[in-house]
Amino acid sequence: MRVILALASAVCLAAAQGGAQAQQSAAAPAAVAPGSVLTLSDAWRAALQNDPTYQAAISEREAGQTNRAMGRAGLLPQVSAALGRNKIRGTLDSPTAFGGVTTTDLDYMSKTNEIRATQSVFNWSRIAEYRQSNARADYSLAVFDTRSKDTAVRLINRYFQTLLSYENVVLSQSYLEANEKQILAARRRFDSGEGTITDVRETSSRRDLARADLIQAQDALVVARRELQEMVGSAPSAIVGLQSGFKTRPLDPATLEGWLSAAMSNNAEIRAGIEGLRISEREIDRTFGGHLPTLDIVASRRLVENETISTRDQDSNTTSFGVQISLPIFSGGLTSAQVEQARHNRDRAAQELAATRERIAVEVTRQYQAVVSGAERIAALVVAVESSAAALTAVERGYQAGTRSIVDILDAQDQLYRSRLELTKARLQYVLARLMLAGAAGTLDAAAIDTVTDAYFDGGRAPVNIDQKLVPVVARK
Template identity: 35%
Template sequence: MLIKHGWHSLKRALVAWSTALLTLGLGLALVMIVAGSARADSGALGLMQAFEAARDNDPMFRGAQAERQAGLEFADIGRARVLPTISAVVSNNRNTATVTSSNGAVDNRGAYTGSSASLQLRHPLYDREAWASRDLGLARTAASEAAYRAREQDLIVRVFDAYTKALLAREEVSHLRTQLLGLDEQMRSNEQRFARGEGTRTDVLETTSKQALLRAQLIEMQDNEENARNALQAIVGRPVQRLASLKPEAAAAVPEAGPLEAWRLRAIASNGDIESLRQAVEVARQELRRIQSGHHPRLDLLLSTGRSVSDTTATFQQTSRTRTVGVQLSVPIYSGGGISAQARQAAAQLAKAEADLDAKLAELQVELHRQYTLQRSSGARILALQSAVDTSLVLIDATRKSVLGGERTNADVLDARERLSRAERDFAQARYQQLLAGLRLRGLAGVLQTDDLRAVATQFTAGP
């Protein structure tokens, strides 16, 4: 009985130890999983990481890739029109025939099998429509290639724009929180001075009102930050928790060299959208040429060979082999006026394509001048705003001391803090705008590359 009791005690102890070890193991595993997730999420999404993710996940760019792949086939489709076509026809039939001659004799042939096989090659010797279709296909392929190049450069700009908007929204939230902390300190100072009889209830009310306004702005800015982060996530196709920041010591970008006219000429020659529209004009021109070819004759070379066994009643129980070499001439005479109507329609489409190209060129001139001016003038603006931030910091301290001396009021301190906030926000925005203007300028000129974005990314801090 004693032995049995001891065995049960030992068994319960083993079960308890096993349960404790299992619980400890699950706890450690959970801690490791959470720690691993924390480490995975702790790294900031760098600018180049965002761009590489966007290349794989951005719906607009994936659509551009598919459109380009489809456009590459236009050249082969058009080229096929001027190449020979080879066709084969094979038939095998089960027939039942009764032949009645003109003299009334009846020949009942019963059921029999007939077959035929032929191989034909047709090659255009003179076909203006085929030649126009070939050139039309080449122009469409060139247009799709140019459009894809423009979308690839546009992706660089869109990623940087969305990335910096998310950064700017985050910085605005941070600035508002810093202001609120400063106002908390200001409120304590107001209350202490009021308690000592040196301040007024108006000072406390002014600071309280300013705090309420900043809290309302903070809620709005937090919503803006979330919206900006969601916009970036839609492009990169992955959750975004943290972003790399622009280095505080990052210098203002050096303006792109060269006069505006040089950039204009470069844009006209290399801009992807302009080249795409230029090829669209060529597409419309070749389409008009193709339609007008409907009034021209067509001459084809024909080569054929065939074999037939009892394929008709006239060749019953006969086997024949034929080989043919010849030319076929087709001359259009009248088609109800359809070709002329299509030609007039195609001419109107050509005029529209030329107008679209002219409109895009005019739009490019305006945008190129804007980005060129912005990129060149933002360096001086950044320096001025940096000076404004430094001056505002000194002004706040000086104003607070003047309040203690009775020379300034609490409202002056609040105004100084607000000016500092605006200067800090404008300074951060100006730094991003200069970098963005440089990328857009190169994009408009059609020379923007991934290396340009990589050079800009070096001015951002790497994620931990």
């Protein structure tokens, strides 16, 4: 597999990301030096710093963690202070002992200063809210892990699509060049009287189709490179392809049951479903608290000056300390309806969790089988490529001997091109299946990507300038 060179100058890398739990979202990524090679691991770390979707997931996670403090707040003391100032102006008419009325002008300031503290002793709804807030925070962590896996899957797919697009361009160019050679050979035989005009036209037709395929392959490469750039922050200057001596490796664990067990324990979607079920269960407790009494300790300190007209020339200081019990008696059936609703939502969450487990089990099975059968398919395609190359050589010799036609050569060339392309696809699909299997099992992190990069990708080969491959396809007569 070749190393692909893209068209721009730099790509951003993360400074020291360890995995999907990386939190340095504000750190400035380091630029790759011009001409350096971008590996799959480098691309993953760059995506952690530059992919907008992943950065949004970090903000979502941090927002979810505030649920712990919000739930704890309901169990801590609640302290409030009040400061009041009222300007009183008017007159006061007071009866006299002789039946008359004395009028007094009023012009004074009424002042009230109060501080009040309340500590909940028993409030079942608040206790349930505290437990529910912890479940919500854990749920946000599980959702973040899901977002991280989705980011890794998108990055891997785009990286591999760029590789496949480039290989398709290379193979299409080779196929086009082979057809050009056949046109020259057909014309020489026609000019010498050994060939026919039909052979020339047949080879020209195949050449024109090959040219159209090359144009399409080049367009796909441009789009694939731009999609990769969206995630890594800038157009990559080089990305690494698969090893030339590609070899499949055994899985660890080797059995499907081992991978299913790992998925049930580690898969982020399943963990998110479990936390969602916990939230629903705590909601039942919270709503049921509406049936129970609450007990609070209340303390207050109150300073008053000129509180009323009758006490306008008096100051008072009062301190109170006591308990407050609140007992709900009847709410029109609201609390009972809320509890019933919460129970139905709990049942729904339980069924959704069961569906998620089944879906993940199917995905693990699919990717496991893709790895197992992919290794066998690669071995078969290696033999197919060798057979196609040998068949092409035999047909060319038969053509020189006059026992085969030019159409036979073109068909053999087409078969060799298709076999090589299928082998390239099979190798990429095999590595992709291994990574997707790790993702379904909940183990797709930086370490897993590094392991695959070291095992299947070759960073030591000389890079191939992609500008030399993306040449204009000019029609020839």
